[in-house]
Amino acid sequence: MEIIVLDNLEAVARKSLEYVQGPRIAVSGGSTFAALFRHWAPDVRFRVDKGEVLRFFAVDERRVAFDDPDCNWKACYEDLLLPAGLGDQRDHYVTTAAAYSDLLRREFGSSPVFFDGVFLGMGEDGHTASLFPGKPTLADTESIVLDIADSPKPPPERVTLGLRPIRESGMLIAVALGAGKAERVRQLRDGDETLPITVAMKGHPRAVLLVDKAAASLL
Numbered sequence: 001m002e003i004i005v006l007d008n009l010e011a012v013a014r015k016s017l018e019y020v021q022g023p024r025i026a027v028s029g030g031s032t033f034a035a036l037f038r039h040w041a042p043d044v045r046f047r048v049d050k051g052e053v054l055r056f057f058a059v060d061e062r063r064v065a066f067d068d069p070d071c072n073w074k075a076c077y078e079d080l081l082l083p084a085g086l087g088d089q090r091d092h093y094v095t096t097a098a099a100y101s102d103l104l105r106r107e108f109g110s111s112p113v114f115f116d117g118v119f120l121g122m123g124e125d126g127h128t129a130s131l132f133p134g135k136p137t138l139a140d141t142e143s144i145v146l147d148i149a150d151s152p153k154p155p156p157e158r159v160t161l162g163l164r165p166i167r168e169s170g171m172l173i174a175v176a177l178g179a180g181k182a183e184r185v186r187q188l189r190d191g192d193e194t195l196p197i198t199v200a201m202k203g204h205p206r207a208v209l210l211v212d213k214a215a216a217s218l219l
């Protein structure tokens, strides 16, 4: 895993854009990605206007209504898809594994599910996607999507990509910003497999970790 330390959010956002290579990209939720999406939108718009095909999907979603402030896809829609001219991808909003499986079947047909890029965040509590430390989902290396009923971080019910499509992706990009993530970044660098993100990234041939100086402060 390559680790790239950048000065600040703006620099991380600029660098991360280099990895927005489609056609199919899965993006995480949370505050880190909401900030990245706002930076990405003009560049993505430019590329879409030139005819580039970019199709975004959720790494995970909280089981809430689309209009709920906790909805990951609402943030992606408002901060990235709509301003980038990709508003039709609003219907990639799914809250159950059954609905996500249907969406992926429509997208990939009988071909295997394959994301050209998967962007992961990491929670201060150590979760990534909606995979949490110490949970049996970490041992599941087969499922494409999983329903989560007991997320320690609210809301408890979620849907998430499983480890398999994350590990089989073309490129894996983890992003961490701020001092609150510094300890998790250190654990990831040290290969601590109690962290789902370590399990996800370990051995991936094209994995990169983008961090700002604050998140890199314990490296």
Ligand code: 6PG
Residues within 6 Å of the ligand: 028, 029, 030, 031, 032, 033, 059, 060, 061, 062, 072, 120, 121, 122, 123, 124, 127, 128, 129, 130
């Ligand atoms: C979720 C996210 C999650 C997120 C991290 C980081 O829905 O919980 O997809 O995996 O990326 O928790 O979140 P922050 O950027 O808000 O710290």
